[in-house]
Amino acid sequence: MAERADITAAILVIGDEILSGRTKDKNIGYIAEYLTNIGIDLREVRVVPDDEAEIVAAVNALRARYTYLFTTGGIGPTHDDITADCIAKAFGVSIDHDPRALAMLRERYQPEDLNESRLRMARIPAGADLIENPISKAPGFRVGNVIVMAGVPSIMQAMLDNIAPTLATGTRMLAETVDAGGLPEGVYAAGLAEVAKAHPGVSIGSYPSFREGRFQNQIVLRGKDAVLIDAAKTAVSCFLGGLKSDKAPI
Amino acid sequence: MAERADITAAILVIGDEILSGRTKDKNIGYIAEYLTNIGIDLREVRVVPDDEAEIVAAVNALRARYTYLFTTGGIGPTHDDITADCIAKAFGVSIDHDPRALAMLRERYQPEDLNESRLRMARIPAGADLIENPISKAPGFRVGNVIVMAGVPSIMQAMLDNIAPTLATGTRMLAETVDAGGLPEGVYAAGLAEVAKAHPGVSIGSYPSFREGRFQNQIVLRGKDAVLIDAAKTAVSCFLGGLKSDKAPI
Numbered sequence: 427m428a429e430r431a432d433i434t435a436a437i438l439v440i441g442d443e444i445l446s447g448r449t450k451d452k453n454i455g456y457i458a459e460y461l462t463n464i465g466i467d468l469r470e471v472r473v474v475p476d477d478e479a480e481i482v483a484a485v486n487a488l489r490a491r492y493t494y495l496f497t498t499g500g501i502g503p504t505h506d507d508i509t510a511d512c513i514a515k516a517f518g519v520s521i522d523h524d525p526r527a528l529a530m531l532r533e534r535y536q537p538e539d540l541n542e543s544r545l546r547m548a549r550i551p552a553g554a555d556l557i558e559n560p561i562s563k564a565p566g567f568r569v570g571n572v573i574v575m576a577g578v579p580s581i582m583q584a585m586l587d588n589i590a591p592t593l594a595t596g597t598r599m600l601a602e603t604v605d606a607g608g609l610p611e612g613v614y615a616a617g618l619a620e621v622a623k624a625h626p627g628v629s630i631g632s633y634p635s636f637r638e639g640r641f642q643n644q645i646v647l648r649g650k651d652a653v654l655i656d657a658a659k660t661a662v663s664c665f666l667g668g669l670k671s672d673k674a675p676i
Numbered sequence: 677m678a679e680r681a682d683i684t685a686a687i688l689v690i691g692d693e694i695l696s697g698r699t700k701d702k703n704i705g706y707i708a709e710y711l712t713n714i715g716i717d718l719r720e721v722r723v724v725p726d727d728e729a730e731i732v733a734a735v736n737a738l739r740a741r742y743t744y745l746f747t748t749g750g751i752g753p754t755h756d757d758i759t760a761d762c763i764a765k766a767f768g769v770s771i772d773h774d775p776r777a778l779a780m781l782r783e784r785y786q787p788e789d790l791n792e793s794r795l796r797m798a799r800i801p802a803g804a805d806l807i808e809n810p811i812s813k814a815p816g817f818r819v820g821n822v823i824v825m826a827g828v829p830s831i832m833q834a835m836l837d838n839i840a841p842t843l844a845t846g847t848r849m850l851a852e853t854v855d856a857g858g859l860p861e862g863v864y865a866a867g868l869a870e871v872a873k874a875h876p877g878v879s880i881g882s883y884p885s886f887r888e889g890r891f892q893n894q895i896v897l898r899g900k901d902a903v904l905i906d907a908a909k910t911a912v913s914c915f916l917g918g919l920k921s922d923k924a925p926i
Contacts, residue, residue, distance in 0.1 A: 444721075470723065470730075471695070474720055502882070502884060503865045539922045546865070601696065612785075631693060676753060
């Protein structure tokens with residue numbers, strides 16, 4: 427199999443309402459899982475307020491570092507929707523009403539309803555490709571490697587479905603999980619570190635969760651080579667099979 | 677009332693499992709709401725992988741910019757738990773087994789169970805204050821303005837309860853919500869922008885959510901002066917009361 431280059435990504439969540447805790451973000455986890463499934467490695471996430479300087483700085487930092495940057499939020503018709511202008515500023519391009527975006531809005535709005543605020547949703551940075559929005563028509567867009575999507579989860583998800591087939595993808599990150607069967611991390615940590623050292627092509631993590639007064643741990647093996655993961659999984663399972671729990675909590 | 681300085685914060689979530697989408701973060705929204713309630717303004721969130729260089733860079737960027745930095749994840753006993761070492765590196769201080777942390781672990785572990793992996797949970801950067809962990813004893817810690825907590829939500833929440841009373845807090849950000857009563861954003865956007873302009877001490881946002889095929893919008897007014905918020909809320913309510921919906925979706 428030919429090696430394919432890693433394709434990387436970051437997410438930038440734009441919105442005071444996430445930082446205030448009023449709205450609980452539902453987009454990060456969804457996009458993370460989606461990108462992993464199509465062979466794009468999510469490497470960083472940031473959440474910033476509705477503030478031009480903060481948005482522009484984050485867009486420029488992240489688009490320079492990763493293959494793609496996905497943004498969510500701030501593309502509606504109200505005065506606090508400033509994402510499109512910030513993207514234009516970050517790229518140093520102009521922004522104006524886009525005829526293609528206007529045509530999309532006209533599918534949904536009667537001429538008398540298409541007021542100046544709604545026309546704001548047709549303001550698109552020069553050189554952008556549009557991303558269709560089957561739910562409420564106002565499009566997302568892509569400029570260079572930056573993909574600009576709505577914050578409302580159902581609309582963001584539809585936009586992601588529309589843009590995904592156009593993206594470069596790499597070898598998919600594979601993951602296998604081994605349940606630690608009630609063993610505390612402290613019992614298997616040293617041996618697991620040895621297994622990890624012996625399987626350099628595989629990233630091995632131990633993830634505790636705490637339910638009903640006790641830890642339930644899972645060991646996750648991740649990598650891009652199924653044969654290497656399989657070998658590591660066998661090693662982890664054999665190693666765990668030889669252990670006995672003690673009474674300690676972790 | 678004397679003016680109090682703004683107290684700001686960032687969150688740094690450390691973990692490959694969040695970026696892969698395998699684990700859905702539950703800490704960001706919780707901490708965001710918690711900090712807002714005690715008068716600390718959350719200004720930024722980042723999620724980075726279990727990678728020393730990435731963690732150190734993010735810690736140093738964020739601790740320099742905000743009053744506090746809260747980290748979650750990576751303080752367990754396994755080889756992928758590297759947060760404590762990264763914090764020491766970010767501050768340029770040494771890290772070693774801490775007698776206070778060892779005493780805490782000894783409350784929970786029999787001497788024969790306190791193996792080298794578990795002792796890793798007592799490795800604390802020099803000069804740190806410990807944060808008690810009532811659930812599984814292994815402590816979090818604070819170095820300078822950086823507060824290092826577990827990733828498991830129930831433990832993180834207990835650590836946050838323990839550290840919160842020791843933190844400086846500012847005037848609490850107040851929020852009032854006005855339901856847009858089924859009006860599409862495009863109907864009220866222009867008028868809302870006018871109200872926002874006339875009430876500079878209040879930040880006014882419009883937050884659509886999409887349920888059962890239609891948008892339900894809420895207008896949120898935020899600020900630190902209750903009198904100003906009240907005046908802006910009255911202005912928004914009066915203005916909305918004079919509007920009629922049209923048939924457009926946004």
